Amino acid sequence: DQQVKQNSPSLSVQEGRISILNCDYTNSMFDYFLWYKKYPAEGPTFLISISSIKDKNEDGRFTVFLNKSAKHLSLHIVPSQPGDSAVYFCAASEVGTNAGKSTFGDGTTLTVKP
Amino acid sequence: EPEVTQTPSHQVTQMGQEVILRCVPISNHLYFYWYRQILGQKVEFLVSFYNNEISEKSEIFDDQFSVERPDGSNFTLKIRSTKLEDSAMYFCATLRGAGTGVGEQYFGPGTRLTVT
Numbered sequence: 001d002q003q004v005k006q007n008s009p010s011l012s013v014q015e016g017r018i019s020i021l022n023c024d025y026t027n028s029m030f031d032y033f034l035w036y037k038k039y040p041a042e043g044p045t046f047l048i049s050i051s052s053i054k055d056k057n058e059d060g061r062f063t064v065f066l067n068k069s070a071k072h073l074s075l076h077i078v079p080s081q082p083g084d085s086a087v088y089f090c091a092a093s094e095v096g097t098n099a100g101k102s103t104f105g106d107g108t109t110l111t112v113k114p
Numbered sequence: 115e116p117e118v119t120q121t122p123s124h125q126v127t128q129m130g131q132e133v134i135l136r137c138v139p140i141s142n143h144l145y146f147y148w149y150r151q152i153l154g155q156k157v158e159f160l161v162s163f164y165n166n167e168i169s170e171k172s173e174i175f176d177d178q179f180s181v182e183r184p185d186g187s188n189f190t191l192k193i194r195s196t197k198l199e200d201s202a203m204y205f206c207a208t209l210r211g212a213g214t215g216v217g218e219q220y221f222g223p224g225t226r227l228t229v230t
Binding site for chain 1: 118147149155156157158159162170205207218219220221222223224
């Protein structure tokens with residue numbers, strides 16, 4: 001049972017344009033969502049998060065949107081830069097007894113072309 | 115900037131052998147995790163550890179796995195009798211935590227375990 005899904009395994013975008021990465025979840029107990037970036041041979045690096053009480057969180061070039069009714073979140077990167085090329089993981093966690101355990105999606109490989 | 119470190123970076127072992135993977139968490143973090151990523155697959159939660167005990171474990175974390183924080187600093191994952199399918203990248207993660215532990219996790223660079 002895939003509780004967190006990233007249906008696009010890859011995305012290619014021109015430098016300067018917007019990158020939109022999508023994520024869907026099925027577990028209604030999830031109430032905290034995170035995006036991680038991962039380069040080869042490195043661990044995931046936290047990028048941005050959003051609590052279920054919000055529908056948008058912005059940090060510089062990165063904005064995460066949450067649509068709870070659709071159980072969908074997206075990460076927008078504007079403008080995209082070649083250094084953003086990496087695998088992006090969506091993750092979700094439940095507040096409370098699970099103490100921040102994260103369930104990850106499969107990842108989307110973003111390629112930003114100069 | 116503080117970071118999570120892991121040793122070794124690469125461990126090769128024969129099937130049936132025991133391995134210990136080590137992690138040094140960020141000093142003021144309270145929650146510790148192990149995840150693994152089999153090549154080409156998603157990052158999977160193994161176990162979370164808080165206040166010197168396991169707070170949650172996945173179905174992957176069976177009796178061959180154990181975790182401990184023997185000296186108050188290192189956080190270790192032991193695999194008692196390795197199998198071929200244990201070959202993966204193992205990531206340690208830590209979280210500062212506040213009450214319920216919500217927040218972003220800081221991941222180490224990983225240990226690549228190869229079981230032959």
